[in-house]
Structure formats: C-alpha cells, structure tokens
Amino acid sequence: xxxxxxxxxxxxxxxFCMLALIGTGVLMIxxxxxxxxxxxxxxxxxxxxxxxxxxxxILLNVDYHFLADSSLPLYxxxxxxxxxxxxxxxxxxxAKSWFALxxxxxxPSEIAKIxxxxxxxxxxxxxxxxxxxxxxxxxxxxxxxxxxxxxxLQPDMGTTLTFLPPLILxxxxxxxxxxxxxxxxxxxxxxxxxFWLFLxxxxxxxxxxxxxxxxxxxxxxxxxxxxxxAVGSGRLFGKGLLSKQTQAYLDYIPEKHTDFVFSVLAExxxxxxVIVTLSLYFILMIRILFTAKQARDRVGVFIVMxxxxxFFFHFIINVGMIVGLMPITGLPLPLMSYGGSSLLSTVAxxxxxMNVRMRxxxx
Amino acid sequence: xxGEPIDRELIERRINLIAGIVLSVCLLFFxxxxxxxxxxGPYYAQLAGENIFKExxxxxxxxxxxxxxxxxxxxxxxxxxxxLTPRLSRNLHGTLNFLSSVLDASPEEFLRTIKKExxxxxxxxxxxxxxxxxxxxxYVSARKFEYPELDIHHxxxxxxxxxxxxxxxxxxxxxxxxxxxxxxxxxxxxxxxxVGQAGLERHYNSYLMGKAGLQRKVVNSNGVVLKEFPPxxxxxxxxxxxxxxxxxxxxxxxxxxFAEGDRRGAAVAxxxxxxxxxxxxxxxxxxxxxxxxxxxxxxWKELISDPQHPLQNRAIQNxxxxxxxxxxxxxxxxxxxxxxxxxxxxxxxxxxxIYNRIFRCWKPGGHGAVDLHRAIMQSCDVYFYNVGMRLDxxxxxxxxxxxxxxxxxxxxxxxxxxxxxxxRDWKKKATxxxxxxxxxxxxxxxxxxxxxxxxxxxxxxxxxxxxxxxxKPHLVRAVLDLNNTVIEQTKVxxxxxxxxxxxxxxxxxxxxxxxxxxxxxxxxxxIEGYDVxxxxxxxxxxxxxxxxxxxxxxKEKYGDHAWFISFAPLSDPQVAIAVxxxxxxxxxxxAAPVAKKMLQTYFSDRKIPPFSEPGxxxxxxxxxxxxxxxxx
Numbered sequence: 001x002x003x004x005x006x007x008x009x010x011x012x013x014x015x016f017c018m019l020a021l022i023g024t025g026v027l028m029i030x031x032x033x034x035x036x037x038x039x040x041x042x043x044x045x046x047x048x049x050x051x052x053x054x055x056x057x058i059l060l061n062v063d064y065h066f067l068a069d070s071s072l073p074l075y076x077x078x079x080x081x082x083x084x085x086x087x088x089x090x091x092x093x094x095a096k097s098w099f100a101l102x103x104x105x106x107x108p109s110e111i112a113k114i115x116x117x118x119x120x121x122x123x124x125x126x127x128x129x130x131x132x133x134x135x136x137x138x139x140x141x142x143x144x145x146x147x148x149x150x151x152x153l154q155p156d157m158g159t160t161l162t163f164l165p166p167l168i169l170x171x172x173x174x175x176x177x178x179x180x181x182x183x184x185x186x187x188x189x190x191x192x193x194x195f196w197l198f199l200x201x202x203x204x205x206x207x208x209x210x211x212x213x214x215x216x217x218x219x220x221x222x223x224x225x226x227x228x229x230a231v232g233s234g235r236l237f238g239k240g241l242l243s244k245q246t247q248a249y250l251d252y253i254p255e256k257h258t259d260f261v262f263s264v265l266a267e268x269x270x271x272x273x274v275i276v277t278l279s280l281y282f283i284l285m286i287r288i289l290f291t292a293k294q295a296r297d298r299v300g301v302f303i304v305m306x307x308x309x310x311f312f313f314h315f316i317i318n319v320g321m322i323v324g325l326m327p328i329t330g331l332p333l334p335l336m337s338y339g340g341s342s343l344l345s346t347v348a349x350x351x352x353x354m355n356v357r358m359r360x361x362x363x
Numbered sequence: 364x365x366g367e368p369i370d371r372e373l374i375e376r377r378i379n380l381i382a383g384i385v386l387s388v389c390l391l392f393f394x395x396x397x398x399x400x401x402x403x404g405p406y407y408a409q410l411a412g413e414n415i416f417k418e419x420x421x422x423x424x425x426x427x428x429x430x431x432x433x434x435x436x437x438x439x440x441x442x443x444x445x446x447l448t449p450r451l452s453r454n455l456h457g458t459l460n461f462l463s464s465v466l467d468a469s470p471e472e473f474l475r476t477i478k479k480e481x482x483x484x485x486x487x488x489x490x491x492x493x494x495x496x497x498x499x500x501x502y503v504s505a506r507k508f509e510y511p512e513l514d515i516h517h518x519x520x521x522x523x524x525x526x527x528x529x530x531x532x533x534x535x536x537x538x539x540x541x542x543x544x545x546x547x548x549x550x551x552x553x554x555x556x557x558v559g560q561a562g563l564e565r566h567y568n569s570y571l572m573g574k575a576g577l578q579r580k581v582v583n584s585n586g587v588v589l590k591e592f593p594p595x596x597x598x599x600x601x602x603x604x605x606x607x608x609x610x611x612x613x614x615x616x617x618x619x620x621f622a623e624g625d626r627r628g629a630a631v632a633x634x635x636x637x638x639x640x641x642x643x644x645x646x647x648x649x650x651x652x653x654x655x656x657x658x659x660x661x662x663w664k665e666l667i668s669d670p671q672h673p674l675q676n677r678a679i680q681n682x683x684x685x686x687x688x689x690x691x692x693x694x695x696x697x698x699x700x701x702x703x704x705x706x707x708x709x710x711x712x713x714x715x716x717i718y719n720r721i722f723r724c725w726k727p728g729g730h731g732a733v734d735l736h737r738a739i740m741q742s743c744d745v746y747f748y749n750v751g752m753r754l755d756x757x758x759x760x761x762x763x764x765x766x767x768x769x770x771x772x773x774x775x776x777x778x779x780x781x782x783x784x785x786x787r788d789w790k791k792k793a794t795x796x797x798x799x800x801x802x803x804x805x806x807x808x809x810x811x812x813x814x815x816x817x818x819x820x821x822x823x824x825x826x827x828x829x830x831x832x833x834x835k836p837h838l839v840r841a842v843l844d845l846n847n848t849v850i851e852q853t854k855v856x857x858x859x860x861x862x863x864x865x866x867x868x869x870x871x872x873x874x875x876x877x878x879x880x881x882x883x884x885x886x887x888x889x890i891e892g893y894d895v896x897x898x899x900x901x902x903x904x905x906x907x908x909x910x911x912x913x914x915x916x917x918k919e920k921y922g923d924h925a926w927f928i929s930f931a932p933l934s935d936p937q938v939a940i941a942v943x944x945x946x947x948x949x950x951x952x953x954a955a956p957v958a959k960k961m962l963q964t965y966f967s968d969r970k971i972p973p974f975s976e977p978g979x980x981x982x983x984x985x986x987x988x989x990x991x992x993x994x995x
Binding site for chain 2: 130233266282293298316
C-alpha cells in the first residue's frame with residue numbers, strides 16, 4: 001500500500017515545470033520536423049513521454065532509501081551492462097553505446113549515471129564520518145572512474161564528461177575545502193593537453209571552430225553559424241510557430257530536433273519564448289535545490305544534488321552551445337531534446353528528487 | 364585535512380552558493396540571447412534572408428543580327444553544358460573516368476577545372492564541360508542517374524549562320540574579361556556575362572546584350588529549391604534586333620568574285636544616297652563561330668601568327684596608297700584653283716624629267732597629247748605630274764580633306780584608321796625635314812606618303828558622284844524589337860563640301876564614265892545600259908625600276924596592289940564601290956571584274972532595268988562639255 005501521506009509533500013511547481021518543458025520540447029520537435037521525412041518524431045517523443053510517466057509514478061512509490069540501499073547491486077549491474085555493450089552493442093554514429101531491443105534502443109550509460117550517483121551518495125552519506133578523508137576522496141574518484149573508463153571506450157566523450165560534475169559537486173557538499181577543490185580543478189585543467197591527444201579529429205575540429213567558427217563555414221563551423229543565424233533572426237517576437245521561412249524549416253540547422261532544439265524555439269518564439277523557457281528551467285532547478293536543503297538525511301541531499309549536477313551540466317553545455325559560449329559537444333537539452341533515453345533518465349531523476357522531498361517527514 | 368566538518372549548516376550554505384551559480388548562469392544566458400536577438404537581431408535577420416532567398420540570374424537572349432532584307436546573320440542556338448557538384452559525388456574518380464570516355468578531356472583536366480573553381484568538397488556546381496555535341500549529350504543523359512553529381516544545363520549560345528562571310532562586320536562575342544570588367548567597358552555587364560568582343564557585336568553591345576533577369580528562389584541548406592517565384596519583378600529583357608545595311612546577296616557575290624582568281628583584299632559597297640554600307644568584305648578572314656564559346660588556344664595562335672592577318676578588317680583598319688584613284692582629287696583641285704581647264708593639254712612621251720629626275724608614265728610608249736578627259740580615261744601619269752607641278756602640296760591636302768580623306772568616316776565599327784593626308788606641317792612633325800617639290804609629283808599619282816582606306820575611297824567617290832555631298836557611312840539600318848517593330852532608325856547624316864563647284868564634279872565624272880565605257884582602263888567593269896563610272900589604281904609595293912622583276916617573280920609578296928573605285932549609274936548615282944586586291948596586279952584586271960559582279964548583283968536584285976539609250980544621255984554630257992567649257 002502506498003503511503004498517502006507522502007503525497008502531501010508532492011511538489012506541484014517542480015512537476016508543472018517538468019511537464020511544461022516536455023510539452024514545449026514536443027512542440028519544438030514538431031515545428032522542426034513537420035513536412036519532412038521525420039515528421040512523425042514528435043509522436044515517438046509523446047510515446048516516450050507516456051513511458052516515462054509510468055516510470056515516474058513507479059519511482060515515486062519506491063522509497064529512496066531502498067534505492068540507496070540497493071545501490072551497490074545497481075552499480076555493479078550497470079558496470080556489467082557497460083562491459084556488455086562494448087561487445088554486443090549497436091554502433092550508432094560512431095559510438096558503441098546502444099543495445100538494440102527491437103522497438104527501441106537503450107543506452108546503458110543512462111542507467112549507469114543514476115546508479116553511480118546513488119552509490120556515490122550512499123558511500124558519502126555514512127553518518128559516522130565527521131570529515132572527508134583522502135581515502136574517501138580516492139574511493140569516490142574510483143566509483144566514478146570505472147563507468148567513465150568503460151564509456152570512453154565506446155567512445156562517447158560527452159557522456160563520459162557528465163560523470164565529473166556530480167563527483168565535484170558531491171565532494172563540495174561533503175565538505176571538501178575550497179583549497180582542495182581548486183587544486184583538483186587545476187590539476188584537471190593541467191591534464192587537458194593529455195586529454196587533447198585522446199580526442200578524435202572531428203572533436204578537435206569542433207573545439208577549434210568554437211574558437212573561430214568562420215574558419216570553416218561549410219564544415220564544422222557551419223552548425224554554429226547557422227544556429228546563431230537562426231537564433232538571432234528570431235529577434236524579439238520570433239517568426240511564429242510553423243513559419244515556413246525559418247532556418248529550421250529550410251533545413252539549415254543540423255540536428256535541429258535534438259541538440260539544437262533550443263535554436264528552433266529561439267527562432268520561432270524569439271526572445272520572449274526564450275525568457276519563458278529559461279524561467280521554467282530556472283524555477284525547476286531552484287525547486288530541486290530547495291528539495292536538497294529540505295531533505296531529511298544526508299543521503300537524500302547527496303542523491304538530489306548528484307542528479308541536479310547532471311541536469312545542470314547538460315543545461316549549461318547545451319544552451320551555452322546555442323549562444324556560442326560552449327563548443328559543440330552533442331549533449332542533449334534535458335526534457336526538450338528529442339530522444340527516449342535522455343527523456344526517460346531525466347524524468348526518472350526528477351522522480352527520485354521528488355521522492356526525496358515527499359519523504360522528508362516520514363519515518 | 365581534506366574536508367571541513369560535515370554538518371547541515373555547511374551543506375545548506377554550500378547549496379545556497381550553488382543556487383547563486385544557477386541564477387548567474389540563467390542571467391548570463393538571458394543576456395546572451397538578448398544580445399543575439401535584439402542587439403544583433405537585424406544583422407542575423409539579414410543573413411537569414413540571404414540564406415533562404417537565392418537569386419539566380421536568368422540570362423537574356425542576345426539580340427539577332429539580320430541583313431537589310433531581314434535575313435538572319437547571327438542568332439542563338441541551344442548549347443548543352445555539363446555541371447558537376449563535387450560534394451554529391453560518391454566516387455569522383457569513377458565519374459571523371461566515365462566523363463573522359465565520352466567527352467574530349469582527361470580526368471586530370473576535369474579535376475583541374477574543379478579545383479580551379481573550388482575544392483573537391485565544394486557543394487556548389489562547377490561548369491566542367493561546355494557545348495556538348497548531341498551525341499555526347501545523349502551519352503551523358505542516359506547515364507546521369509548513376510551520377511547524382513552531374514547536371515546538364517541548356518544555354519543559348521551565339522551562332523553565325525554564314526560563318527566567315529560576315530566575320531569582320533559582325534565580329535564575335537565572348538565572356539567579359541577581367542580588364543573589361545574593371546574598366547567598366549560594358550556598363551551593366553558583370554562577371555561571366557557574354558559581351559561583344561569585336562565588330563558590330565562590340566559596337567552595339569548595349570543594344571544586343573539585353574538585361575539578365577533575376578529568379579528568386581527559396582532554397583534549403585542542401586540547395587534544394589523549395590519554391591520558385593515567378594520572375595515578374597525582374598524578368599530577363601531580351602536584346603534588341605539589329606537590322607544591318609549589309610546586303611547578303613551582294614556580300615555573297617563579292618565573295619564569289621574574290622574566290623575566282625584566288626584574290627584577297629577588301630571590298631566596300633555603299634548606298635550613295637543614304638551612306639548605308641551594302642558590302643563590307645575582307646579576305647582572308649576567320650570564322651567567328653570558332654570563338655564560341657571560347658576560342659581554342661591553338662586556333663587563336665594560328666590566327667594571330669598568320670602573316671596575312673585574317674583578323675584584320677582591311678576595309679577600315681588597313682591604310683594603303685590610293686594610287687591612280689587619287690587622280691580625281693588632283694583634277695578637282697586643279698580645276699577649282701584654275702590651274703587647268705578641261706582643254707589644258709600636256710604631251711606624254713612615256714615619262715618626263717622633273718626636278719632632275721625621270722618620272723615615268725605607266726604606258727612606256729606614252730599617251731601623246733592628253734587633255735583632262737583622256738588623262739582620267741587612260742590614267743595618264745605624265746598629265747598628273749604636270750598638274751602636280753602647278754599645285755602646292757598644302758592645296759592638294761586641302762582638297763583631299765574637303766573630300767573626307769585623312770579623317771575617320773565615323774563608321775559604326777571599332778578601330779577604324781584615318782589614313783594620311785601629307786602636307787608641310789605633317790612632314791615637319793613626322794621627320795623634322797621640309798617638304799620637297801619632287802614629293803608632290805609622287806603624291807600627284809597617289810603614291811608617296813598619302814594613305815587611305817577602302818571605305819574612305821568609296822566615300823570620296825560617292826561624294827564626287829553626288830557633286831559634293833558627303834554622307835556618313837554606317838552599317839546599322841535600324842534597331843528592332845522582338846516583333847520586328849522599328850525602335851530606332853538610323854538617320855542619314857549629310858554634309859556638303861564647300862568650295863568645289865558642281866561643274867568641276869561633272870567634268871571628272873564624265874572622265875570616270877569614259878574609263879569604263881570608252882577606251883579607258885576600267886573596261887572590265889562595263890555593264891551595258893548602266894553607265895558604270897570608275898577609276899583603276901595600281902599601287903607599287905616595291906620601287907618602280909628595281910622592283911619590276913621582283914614583282915613579277917614573287918607576286919604574292921611584292922606584286923602591285925590593285926584598286927577599282929566606281930559608282931553607277933552616271934545620271935543618278937546610287938551605289939559606290941571600292942575594291943582592293945592585295946598584290947593583285949593592275950586595277951583593270953584584278954579589281955574591276957569584282958566591282959562589275961557586285962554592281963550586277965545590285966541592279967538585278969533591285970530589278971532596275973537597263974537604260975534604253977545610254978548614248979543619248981552621254982551625247983548630252985558631251986554637248987554639255989562642248990558648250991560650257993571653252994577650248995584651250
């Protein structure tokens with residue numbers, strides 16, 4: 001029997017923001033693809049939305065303590081899946097990161113993200129610990145490094161990087177001194193040249209054209225330039241939904257329904273639409289931070305903040321790319337970009353976050 | 364120690380800090396969007412417009428060129444051009460190998476063309492082969508579907524229906540050169556435009572070229588056209604039709620006459636009343652079709668290194684000594700200045716000592732006692748040496764200029780030359796030396812420094828025929844629109860020579876009549892009933908004494924040039940003709956028959972019947988002479 005008392009703590013604002021952003025996403029996917037060969041993609045997205053709502057309801061009813069307690073098997077299971085995908089996975093656009101399961105494809109790295117955060121949160125929330133020790137730091141690093149290593153083998157650089165923000169954020173909340181955090185970040189930056197060696201040529205091109213897009217306006221710089229033109233030409237009020245004179249409709253924007261969905265929004269609805277949507281994201285993220293502050297216990301705080309870190313990281317990278325402050329990485333915009341795995345894991349993460357809030361007074 | 368003591372307060376403090384970061388990031392993004400969409404919005408909107416709307420030029424068909432009877436001389440034919448979009452290629456080398464098996468170019472040449480225009484990754488189409496033959500077109504079209512990167516465009520290309528026959532008048536077209544573009548030689552023409560590069564095509568380019576239209580399209584990023592707007596706002600304006608004064612039949616007759624006896628040189632026929640040029644002919648010549656779409660380098664080299672200069676429009680661009688044809692200018696000057704009368708007689712013994720030098724007559728035996736009429740009829744040199752002694756060079760120059768020598772006729776073709784009328788000033792400027800009287804004697808028979816073009820001589824004789832009316836020669840009769848309605852008609856521009864009385868013209872004309880119709884040098888131009896008047900001329904290419912043998916042995920190089928200038932009919936002159944035969948020998952044999960054939964065509968085409976009683980009219984003139992000119 002689900003405990004009905006917990007639903008009094010259900011966060012309607014957070015829930016509304018989530019639904020509004022998913023809805024906007026579906027609308028933008030439709031706008032980006034109508035009258036093309038991919039015109040049915042918004043229906044697929046709605047189907048994924050339906051599936052994710054089911055998952056949402058299920059996850060609300062599972063106590064997050066149970067999830068935290070079973071995080072070790074979850075973690076180990078996802079590591080096994082990550083190893084398996086290297087052997088049996090399907091290669092999609094260069095990376096062997098998918099399991100083909102008939103009707104839908106499924107990315108084990110999405111499960112690994114959540115499992116790793118749960119496991120890390122569980123590990124760090126040991127109430128007997130008074131201070132963060134070097135041993136804890138190294139252990140946390142190892143927990144995160146294993147799935148990262150497996151994912152970089154696929155190779156999927158973008159997803160690999162998403163494991164770092166939760167680690168940094170949880171170390172921060174676990175009381176790591178600023179001095180050490182800065183040193184960790186500095187040593188990370190010092191490692192960047194080594195990192196550069198592992199990048200593929202197209203990834204190097206992306207970063208180089210981020211620095212100077214006009215260098216190759218028809219090649220790697222093309223996406224950035226066209227996206228900027230789309231956004232800028234939307235001006236204050238936008239060109240209107242389903243306008244036939246948009247960059248998106250005319251196919252100028254690549255990946256317009258996935259990574260560049262926010263450009264479609266900016267072009268159709270202008271700065272007004274951008275303000276509304278950014279506000280929804282802002283409110284959603286602030287509600288998540290409230291949830292973390294109000295969490296009953298340390299493990300709740302760490303789970304919420306770990307999931308928040310991934311969400312915030314995607315948001316910064318994706319929108320930053322749209323406005324030209326970040327290089328192209330291929331990371332989707334959570335809740336709005338087309339893609340089942342991304343939508344499912346984001347909704348699941350929000351479900352777990354709301355779960356923590358709902359159980360803040362429950363014994 | 365790595366960490367602070369963990370407690371609730373620390374965590375909440377640090378979460379607040381993160382909330383601050385979230386707010387800052389959102390504000391940063393808002394500012395970025397505001398900058399892009401509001402501050403830079405208009406700029407990006409303009410870029411978006413260029414992205415979406417593409418404007419392609421719609422080429423304007425070039426105007427036709429027709430002869431005076433609206434026979435088409437230059438028109439446009441369909442040309443099939445092959446374009447290749449490198450980016451769409453699955454296997455570029457395979458495609459190029461296929462193409463080189465069909466078209467006359469190697470894969471390397473194709474590759475060079477592609478790289479010259481862009482790169483092998485370029486997504487814009489490159490013109491890689493122009494003007495495929497129908498057979499090549501069929502081959503390529505049949506297999507086009509295997510090669511998505513290929514595209515065939517059909518384009519209008521200039522075509523000259525009679526090849527070399529009208530080459531020097533029409534000229535040819537070609538792509539505008541970088542220099543012409545820079546100098547704005549052709550206003551309104553841009554890169555890749557086809558413009559006139561020679562002849563009338565060049566002179567009347569602004570009429571013929573028309574104006575390219577603009578086709579507005581909505582295009583997506585793959586270049587796929589989503590919508591085409593009707594080109595109503597900027598339709599292509601076709602070029603105007605140029606109706607020439609040239610007469611196809613006469614031009615053809617001229618060509619045939621030159622072909623007989625393997626002549627080369629130039630010929631001009633001109634309507635005396637209007638100045639309309641009926642024939643503008645040169646030989647050797649070239650085929651303007653060789654220049655379309657562009658001339659092969661080997662062919663170009665061959666044309667410009669040919670010692671006979673086939674590209675030159677001899678009739679207006681080359682100047683020659685007028686030879687004996689100049690004698691009528693001498694006669695008019697002397698008559699008008701009162702230095703001779705028709706009855707003035709000089710004795711010709713085949714030559715005469717003047718200024719301690721012997722000046723020979725062309726007839727070694729001499730003409731005996733010669734008056735003006737016989738002097739013109741038989742082209743007696745000694746007679747005109749004596750006239751030359753009585754005239755100053757500056758006076759000769761004055762009358763030459765009065766009749767239009769030494770200046771441009773202003774015909775509507777590029778690069779006309781003005782010839783040369785020598786006088787004391789000229790000599791001083793050209794050589795720093797003074798004029799010697801002996802030189803005047805040479806000028807008196809059209810040798811020495813005096814130089815003319817064939818068109819100038821035709822014009823001088825036309826002026827004499829009309830008793831001193833100079834009509835400006837021209838090649839374009841009218842500009843027509845596509846419905847053959849006249850838009851612009853060329854106006855006849857006349858000018859009257861002041862200072863030569865018409866009686867003197869009549870005396871000279873009578874002499875010119877007898878050249879052809881009595882026992883003169885131009886008998887080979889005689890047409891019964893049409894009262895052809897004319898004058899022969901023979902121009903020495905090498906010195907008279909030293910060169911005689913040389914000229915005989917190597918006629919091709921040193922043989923005399925032959926002139927025959929004529930007009931007809933005497934009583935109502937309609938047409939003037941100048942024929943120049945290079946190294947042709949005597950004017951009487953080499954040039955007069957050509958003029959005869961041209962005149963015959965003129966009269967038979969216009970169905971002008973012969974005058975029934977030529978004798979009576981001549982008798983009238985004879986009487987006239989007897990009555991008006993006192994015997995000396």
